[in-house]
Structures are given as structure tokens and as C-alpha cells.
Amino acid sequence: MALEKAKTDSVLGWEVHDHLKSLGLETPMTPNVKMLNKQKLSLIEDHFEKIMETLGLDLSDDSLEDTPKRVDKMYVNEIFYGLDYGNFPKCTQIDNKMGRNGSFVLEKNINVQSNCEHHFVVIDGFCHIAYIPNKKVLGISKLNRIVQFFAKRPQVQERLTEQIRATIQFVAQTEDVAVYVDAQHFCVKSRGIEDQNSRTVTLSVGGVFGDDISETRKEFLNLARMQ
């Protein structure tokens, strides 16, 4: 579900958007992302109705008649709410009283439920995030919320991983961030090649985690691969 207003920060959200854009990491999008939800809902309902009609489905059937309405709500308010930076999570931070001692915070097994932008079907997996706090420490649940926000838009896994890494670097003001995503793509599982078991792993690292010989990087990768 989309976040309640009290838990969102659209000002920070649009700053994140500008930052990602400057890095070439933003999802290709048009000003339509700012269209009123009401307008998006009614347009998507119309278009989805046409898709169903074209497929030969009888929209007068009581099981099918409300499907276009259900799909528009699901797109705008649920699975694609992360296209709207008005829904960007508030990222409360506290002063880092422990100083910069080089040890990292690791959040493991964060749920990743997204949709691939090539087929609009499910990407299902998990993500591990580590970062070394600088002057501020992010509330742990904020990492989950940032992952969720970027997962809730049509995605490619590589860009999703980069967007999460760059956003945490920006919000927590530290270069030292590592993001590891392991997911199954239903467009590979249920269509095309129909491979049931293949998984895709992506890694995006910055700062000390990007240094091939650093112990911190090795430690993160060992912990990430340990279930």
C-alpha cells in the first residue's frame, strides 16, 4: 500500500529525483508522473478495458466487469506508487554519537516485490544493504522503505539496485553503501525460456565497499551470501 501522508516527504523525494537524474540513474519518465491520481485512475481504467475487450473477454460478466477498476487502483496506489515522489518516505535521522568507527550497519533479507518494465510481470526477491554511518544514522526501517519505494515502479533489477544505493548515499550523506539484490523474474519463469529456478544477482557498491581489496567489502559479501 502507498504510504500515509505523515510518513512521506515529497520535498526530499524530488531532490532524490534530481540527484538520480544527474547520475543518469532515473527511470525514464515524463511529466505525466505528476498527473492527478484521479485522472490516472480513469485513463488506466479505460485503457485496460480496451485490452480486455481486444482479448475477447466479456466485460458484462460479473466476475470481469470490475477488473479494469481493480487494475487501475492496483497500478496507481499499490504496485506503481513509487513513480510518484509525493510518496517518497520520510527519512528520519539521528546524530551518530558513536563517531565514524568504520563498522557497518547491515540490514538483511529486505523484501523486494517489483515488476519488470519489459513485461509488467513480477520480480520477487530480497535485498541486503550495508552502510557506514557518517554524521547521521538512518532509522533502520528507512532502508526498507527506500527499497520498497523504488520497487514499486516498473523496473530492471540493475537500475533498481543502483537507485537504492545512490539514494542511501544521498540521504545518509555517506559514500560507503553496498546493495545486493537477489531475485526471480517471472518473465523468465512463466514465459519465454520458462526457467523455473534461475535467479539474478546484482550488486551496487560505493566508497570502501567499492574497493576490491577492502576487508569491509569481503565481510559484506560473506554476510550477504550467508542465508
Ligand SMILES: [Zn+2]
Ligand atoms: Zn521482463
